Amino acid sequence: MQARTLPLAYELYYWPSIQGRGEFVRLALEQAGAAYVDVARERGRGRGVAAMMALIEGDEAHAPFAPPFLKDGDLLIGQTAAILLHLGGRHALAPRDAAGRLWTHQLQLTIADLVDEAHDVHHPISADLYFADQKPEARRRAKHFREGRIPKFLGFFEGVLTRNPAGDAHLVGRSFTYADLSLFQVVEGLAYAFPKAMQRILRDVPHVAALRARVAQEPRIAAYLASERRLPFNEDDVFRHYPELDG
Numbered sequence: 283m284q285a286r287t288l289p290l291a292y293e294l295y296y297w298p299s300i301q302g303r304g305e306f307v308r309l310a311l312e313q314a315g316a317a318y319v320d321v322a323r324e325r326g327r328g329r330g331v332a333a334m335m336a337l338i339e340g341d342e343a344h345a346p347f348a349p350p351f352l353k354d355g356d357l358l359i360g361q362t363a364a365i366l367l368h369l370g371g372r373h374a375l376a377p378r379d380a381a382g383r384l385w386t387h388q389l390q391l392t393i394a395d396l397v398d399e400a401h402d403v404h405h406p407i408s409a410d411l412y413f414a415d416q417k418p419e420a421r422r423r424a425k426h427f428r429e430g431r432i433p434k435f436l437g438f439f440e441g442v443l444t445r446n447p448a449g450d451a452h453l454v455g456r457s458f459t460y461a462d463l464s465l466f467q468v469v470e471g472l473a474y475a476f477p478k479a480m481q482r483i484l485r486d487v488p489h490v491a492a493l494r495a496r497v498a499q500e501p502r503i504a505a506y507l508a509s510e511r512r513l514p515f516n517e518d519d520v521f522r523h524y525p526e527l528d529g
């Protein structure tokens with residue numbers, strides 16, 4: 283098979299005012315030093331939210347269900363974990379061998395499960411209802427999330443780090459993968475949404491906390507976090523800070 287060349291610029295399609303699930307893709311693109319256009323955040327022909335919706339609602343054979351999605355030349359890829367599987371191979375952000383590639387993908391899918399649960403805390407009944415319409419259920423769900431689910435997920439990643447045969451500095455192998463970047467992002471999001479609970483939980487997962495700090499210091503990630511490209515967390519996002527949900 284002929285190797286495909288890197289595109290001049292990837293096109294990332296995601297909601298323009300939130301980090302959301304698109305942020306996992308942005309972090310990988312930033313760490314790779316890849317050129318990309320954040321299409322819905324730009325204006326003009328073929329840009330903006332209208333261009334994103336046109337792709338979803340159009341007649342593309344591989345039109346995705348929801349953002350984020352990535353255009354790489356002729357390839358159109360939806361689902362955060364699938365996008366990262368693709369980018370990981372192209373930018374050395376995942377191992378080359380099948381077992382390592384699948385393990386990294388598996389970790390990303392586990393992070394996606396955690397992200398879904400974090401979202402469902404403020405929308406436990408339906409994403410189609412406002413938070414204000416499901417507050418009692420959200421409070422109930424938040425207690426279980428803080429006390430059971432976050433510690434279980436982060437405890438799992440703590441174990442992955444300590445069991446990594448190549449050393450406990452990374453989730454997979456001995457260099458940064460997109461799974462490390464994604465674990466950083468999910469911990470950042472949880473710390474924003476549940477600052478009190480996370481202060482306590484992070485004490486029990488020191489390797490996760492150390493990885494979070496190391497990712498933040500990676501030169502390209504640090505530059506990105508300090509730039510205007512990094513949107514602030516907010517209450518339209520997946521990770522939301524509602525004090526009543528933080529116990």
Ligand SMILES: N[C@@H](CCC(=O)N[C@@H](CS)C(=O)NCC(=O)O)C(=O)O
Pocket residue numbers: 302303304348349350360361362363394520
């Ligand atoms: N499993 C998908 C979920 C995608 C998703 O839920 N996207 C949200 C924004 S973060 C969305 O716009 N959803 C529209 C909908 O569910 O109707 C992924 O990980 O990419």
